[in-house]
Amino acid sequence: MTHTFPELVIEGVLVAPFVTYFLAALVVVAVLRPILHLVGFAKILGPSPVAEFSLYVTILCLLMLLF
Numbered sequence: 907m908t909h910t911f912p913e914l915v916i917e918g919v920l921v922a923p924f925v926t927y928f929l930a931a932l933v934v935v936a937v938l939r940p941i942l943h944l945v946g947f948a949k950i951l952g953p954s955p956v957a958e959f960s961l962y963v964t965i966l967c968l969l970m971l972l973f
Contacts, residue, residue: 927973931966 914921935958942948942961951957 924970927966927969930969931962934965934969935962
C-alpha cells in the first residue's frame with residue numbers, strides 16, 4: 907500500500923505536501939479564532955498562545971492523516 911502525495915506546483919517549482927498542509931491549517935485556525943474567542947476558549951484553557959498552538963498542531967496532524 908503506497909500513498910502518493912499530491913505535490914503543489916507553483917511556476918514550475920514543486921512544493922512539498924507538508925507546506926500545503928501547513929498553509930491549510932493556518933487558514934482553518936484563522937477562521938476558527940473569532941469563533942473560539944466568542945465561545946470563551948481562552949478562559950477555559952488558560953494561556954491563549956499555548957492553547958492556540960496546540961489547536962494548530964492538532965489541526966495540522968488531522969489534515970496530514972486525512973489527506
